[in-house]
Amino acid sequence: MITCGVVGATGLVGETMIKVLQDRSFPSLSFHPFASDRSEGNIVRYKNRNYPVEIIRPEAISKGMIIFGATSANIAKKWVPMCTEAGALVIDNSSAYRMDPDVLLVVPEVNGHLITGEENLIANPNCSTIQLVVALAPLQQLGRIKWVSIATYQAVSGAGTPALEELKRQHDGTLPANPANRIHENIITSIGHPDRDGCCSEEVKLMNETCKIMGQHFPLFASTARVPVRTGHTEAVVVKFDNPVHRDEAVRILEESPGVIVSESGSSPLDVEDTDIVVVDRIRNNPGDPSVLQFWVLADNLRKGAALNAVQIAEEYLTKIDMK
Numbered sequence: 674m675i676t677c678g679v680v681g682a683t684g685l686v687g688e689t690m691i692k693v694l695q696d697r698s699f700p701s702l703s704f705h706p707f708a709s710d711r712s713e714g715n716i717v718r719y720k721n722r723n724y725p726v727e728i729i730r731p732e733a734i735s736k737g738m739i740i741f742g743a744t745s746a747n748i749a750k751k752w753v754p755m756c757t758e759a760g761a762l763v764i765d766n767s768s769a770y771r772m773d774p775d776v777l778l779v780v781p782e783v784n785g786h787l788i789t790g791e792e793n794l795i796a797n798p799n800c801s802t803i804q805l806v807v808a809l810a811p812l813q814q815l816g817r818i819k820w821v822s823i824a825t826y827q828a829v830s831g832a833g834t835p836a837l838e839e840l841k842r843q844h845d846g847t848l849p850a851n852p853a854n855r856i857h858e859n860i861i862t863s864i865g866h867p868d869r870d871g872c873c874s875e876e877v878k879l880m881n882e883t884c885k886i887m888g889q890h891f892p893l894f895a896s897t898a899r900v901p902v903r904t905g906h907t908e909a910v911v912v913k914f915d916n917p918v919h920r921d922e923a924v925r926i927l928e929e930s931p932g933v934i935v936s937e938s939g940s941s942p943l944d945v946e947d948t949d950i951v952v953v954d955r956i957r958n959n960p961g962d963p964s965v966l967q968f969w970v971l972a973d974n975l976r977k978g979a980a981l982n983a984v985q986i987a988e989e990y991l992t993k994i995d996m997k
């Protein structure tokens with residue numbers, strides 16, 4: 674039994690983390706919810722007990738503790754070093770350490786075997802990346818991937834509590850929105866600021882993180898958009914292989930892949946909200962090119978896209994510790 678903590682326990686990912694830890698009967702002896710001074714003392718329920726929200730301080734951290742991070746990257750950089758230096762394992766959901774060459778970036782179904790049990794920090798990928806690689810990695814059995822093109826339709830909860838509140842207030846009419854940041858009955862075609870090449874930060878994350886997790890470099894053409902959906906990211910994916918591929922073979926491979934449900938029904942984000950599955954839908958060959966597959970990928974961004982993946986990383990880590 675171990676002591677675990679969630680930093681950002683009052684946010685969307687943190688709250689989902691607490692649900693997932695309970696759903697999966699995570700073997701924790703004691704629990705610490707951490708957040709900002711705005712929430713200090715508020716009560717969080719975990720496994721039928723009340724815990725007051727704390728501000729994260731060195732006294733609260735002990736060797737062997739597992740700490741799940743669910744804060745922004747800037748905040749993570751302030752508390753993560755303190756925890757790793759104290760001998761805790763941090764599994765961080767923010768982008769702060771994802772591309773650090775010394776830090777594993779893990780989706781357990783794809784590269785969980787890299788976890789040794791010696792780590793003090795493991796990064797959880799971006800939500801849109803996690804569901805993509807769960808579908809993409811098994812398809813490497815069909816041949817070498819030449820390039821991937823992806824267009825995303827990302828839910829508002831992916832941008833955290835303030836964004837979800839804005840959607841609600843724009844819907845109610847209590848927040849007059851200017852067209853630049855209106856999400857209700859609208860689509861925002863840039864998630865994060867564009868860089869010098871014109872790629873927004875969500876697109877750069879998808880490109881870099883996908884290649885790091887899959888251990889293979891291929892061009893990835895990403896276009897990311899925020900849509901007025903509460904929860905559940907939807908992705909339209911096109912994969913070009915070096916060789917001809919058959920959609921029936923892709924279906925067979927994905928049906929046998931962990932965490933994946935293959936569908937033909939034209940799934941929507943409502944079908945994946947509050948579930949742990951990655952749905953791969955309408956897998957088809959492109960009529961103009963036998964080496965191209967097209968399909969949709971959907972998942973709950975707060976569960977598999979964040980909290981569930983982080984808890985699965987912790988479970989894999991504990992398995993490796995037990996094997997020592």
Ligand SMILES: NC(=O)c1ccc[n+]([C@@H]2O[C@H](COP(=O)([O-])OP(=O)(O)OC[C@H]3O[C@@H](n4cnc5c(N)ncnc54)[C@H](OP(=O)(O)O)[C@@H]3O)[C@@H](O)[C@H]2O)c1
Binds near residue numbers: 680686
């Ligand atoms: N939302 C998603 O679908 C998703 C998916 C993958 C990854 N992520 C990443 O996960 C992280 C959390 O996202 P979110 O959507 O849960 O955001 P959120 O709903 O805005 O929650 C942010 C959390 O951070 C806490 N916090 C703020 N300042 C703090 C401080 N100084 N010390 C400790 N805690 C502090 C907040 O506490 P207070 O309530 O006290 O302010 C709150 O609990 C982000 O890095 C995000 O990029 C999110």
